[in-house]
Amino acid sequence: MNLRLKIHLASASLVLIVVIGMMSSLYISEKKQLLNEIRREQKEDLEKLRSVYEEAMALDIEISLFNYIRTLVVNPEVSYAGIVNRDGSGWIYPGTDAGSLMYVDAKDKAVQEILNSGRLMRRLSVSARGERVIEISRPLDKGSYVRLAYSRKMINALIAERLALSLKKLTGVGILAIFFGLLLAHLLSRALSKPILNLMGATAAIAKGSKGITIPEAGKDELGKLTRTFNHMSKELVKLDELKDEFMSHVTHELRSPLTSIIATVELLDEMPEAHTKPKLRRSVDRLKYGSDRLNNLVDNILDLTRMEAGKMQFDIQPVNMGTLACEMADFFEPRAMEKNLFIRAEVPETLPRAMADPERIRQVLSNLIHNAIKFTNKGGITIWVRQIDKKIQVGVQDTGVGIPKENLATVFSKFETLKDTRDRVDKPVPGSGLGLNIVLNSVQSQNGKIWVESEVKKGTTFIFELPIDEDGTTVGTKTADTKESMSSPKQDRDRGSLRQPILMNDNESEQAVQGE
Numbered sequence: 001m002n003l004r005l006k007i008h009l010a011s012a013s014l015v016l017i018v019v020i021g022m023m024s025s026l027y028i029s030e031k032k033q034l035l036n037e038i039r040r041e042q043k044e045d046l047e048k049l050r051s052v053y054e055e056a057m058a059l060d061i062e063i064s065l066f067n068y069i070r071t072l073v074v075n076p077e078v079s080y081a082g083i084v085n086r087d088g089s090g091w092i093y094p095g096t097d098a099g100s101l102m103y104v105d106a107k108d109k110a111v112q113e114i115l116n117s118g119r120l121m122r123r124l125s126v127s128a129r130g131e132r133v134i135e136i137s138r139p140l141d142k143g144s145y146v147r148l149a150y151s152r153k154m155i156n157a158l159i160a161e162r163l164a165l166s167l168k169k170l171t172g173v174g175i176l177a178i179f180f181g182l183l184l185a186h187l188l189s190r191a192l193s194k195p196i197l198n199l200m201g202a203t204a205a206i207a208k209g210s211k212g213i214t215i216p217e218a219g220k221d222e223l224g225k226l227t228r229t230f231n232h233m234s235k236e237l238v239k240l241d242e243l244k245d246e247f248m249s250h251v252t253h254e255l256r257s258p259l260t261s262i263i264a265t266v267e268l269l270d271e272m273p274e275a276h277t278k279p280k281l282r283r284s285v286d287r288l289k290y291g292s293d294r295l296n297n298l299v300d301n302i303l304d305l306t307r308m309e310a311g312k313m314q315f316d317i318q319p320v321n322m323g324t325l326a327c328e329m330a331d332f333f334e335p336r337a338m339e340k341n342l343f344i345r346a347e348v349p350e351t352l353p354r355a356m357a358d359p360e361r362i363r364q365v366l367s368n369l370i371h372n373a374i375k376f377t378n379k380g381g382i383t384i385w386v387r388q389i390d391k392k393i394q395v396g397v398q399d400t401g402v403g404i405p406k407e408n409l410a411t412v413f414s415k416f417e418t419l420k421d422t423r424d425r426v427d428k429p430v431p432g433s434g435l436g437l438n439i440v441l442n443s444v445q446s447q448n449g450k451i452w453v454e455s456e457v458k459k460g461t462t463f464i465f466e467l468p469i470d471e472d473g474t475t476v477g478t479k480t481a482d483t484k485e486s487m488s489s490p491k492q493d494r495d496r497g498s499l500r501q502p503i504l505m506n507d508n509e510s511e512q513a514v515q516g517e
């Protein structure tokens with residue numbers, strides 16, 4: 001679950017809890033108020049009954065009391081009403097039958113309690129007709145008391161009706177509150193998560209190698225401070241990177257001249273007859289050759305990379321015959337492949353549009369990829385294939401080598417990435433600084449192309465890059481090699497009886513094409 005969704009859910013739950021809590025407490029207080037109101041009304045009824053009784057006794061006109069009681073009992077909520085004397089005798093209207101008076105003998109404990117307490121009492125009871133009632137009673141001066149009972153069923157129905165009405169109103173208000181609350185929660189979570197998501201995106205981009213990324217500053221709170229610190233850090237990183245590039249460039253340039261002298265001296269040594277007759281000297285010369293080559297390669301790579309990263313590398317983009325280039329490269333690397341008993345071949349279609357690229361840089365790309373393919377293959381070989389996909393030319397360098405574990409495929413193009421897992425599976429230890437693929441990536445991207453890798457451990461690896469075709473140009477046969485750029489011709493290959501098999505789509509014609517060069 002992502003951060004924005006989490007904040008959304010948390011704030012939405014909070015809104016729901018608050019609104020539901022508020023509605024519940026409003027409902028409870030509404031219910032309480034309703035009950036109080038009903039009780040107050042009941043008390044008023046009882047007081048009125050008492051005053052009517054006292055008036056009737058004073059004037060000695062009992063009939064007015066009976067009439068009043070009859071009008072009271074017409075109300076469906078009132079179950080019965082009556083007056084009872086201290087000795088327990090009295091009457092209640094209506095009695096067992098509707099409209100009848102009922103004499104009661106109320107010497108029970110509750111009645112004694114009412115009389116003794118001298119105040120209004122309320123109790124649950126059952127009427128003479130078996131109806132469940134709430135009875136309220138009040139003592140009178142002469143030791144008698146008034147009784148008034150309400151039907152519990154009717155009172156409950158009244159409460160339910162009034163509560164349903166309140167609930168309806170509350171629900172309306174609650175839905176509105178939830179709607180606005182959720183809207184507010186949404187806006188709040190967006191405001192909170194936006195700078196965090198911006199930070200996440202920018203951090204991921206920096207981790208992938210982007211430079212100088214800044215994000216909009218988010219106010220003056222902690223998040224705002226965090227974004228400002230991030231932007232500061234990003235700018236400092238750019239400065240540090242520039243310093244490092246400057247340093248690398250300086251050091252590699254400084255290394256260049258002594259290295260050139262060392263290589264020249266080693267070549268001189270290598271040409272001396274003693275170097276071939278004295279085994280100890282031979283071993284030393286070989287070691288020097290190997291070391292100086294590695295150092296030279298490293299210096300070249302670092303210089304290339306710093307130039308590419310600084311945008312100082314010039315790319316001379318022009319129409320390039322990729323098929324011919326693939327054949328040349330296969331040819332060039334054949335001796336190295338043979339040293340490891342590996343085959344190397346080019347598979348190119350008969351005709352192909354040219355790609356827009358810098359031929360020199362593409363040679364460097366292919367050279368790095370083929371170098372790797374030979375390095376990381378113990379048996380089998382390397383195929384360099386070329387194909388057209390829509391308006392792109394794809395080139396693949398496919399090997400039958402040790403493969404790259406899935407989890408490393410994403411980082412294999414990073415600078416200084418040398419995979420221990422892969423290297424351990426190669427028969428002989430192989431040198432490498434982990435710069436080759438990064439140069440390839442930078443170079444292909446600078447030529448408006450893209451590159452990716454497909455691999456399976458113990459089965460092999462294919463690096464594929466694609467470049468735009470020359471849309472203005474015509475399709476060319478693979479045999480029409482850019483002869484000036486060739487390192488060696490495919491004919492020379494055949495003459496040497498090479499392992500390389502440049503496989504064209506039409507086998508017969510391809511043979512001629514290769515020979516025709």
Ligand SMILES: Nc1ncnc2c1ncn2[C@@H]1O[C@H](COP(=O)(O)OP(=O)(O)OP(=O)(O)O)[C@@H](O)[C@H]1O
Binds near residue numbers: 402417432436437
């Ligand atoms: N064809 C391949 N098969 C298996 N592993 C490969 C292949 N190509 C590259 N790798 C893995 O990717 C790593 C990075 O390759 P990269 O070319 O950048 O560096 P390197 O070859 O080790 O050194 P450099 O090219 O700088 O001399 C290698 O060390 C190796 O582990």
Ligand SMILES: [Mg+2]
Binds near residue numbers: 435436437
């Ligand atoms: Mg390499």
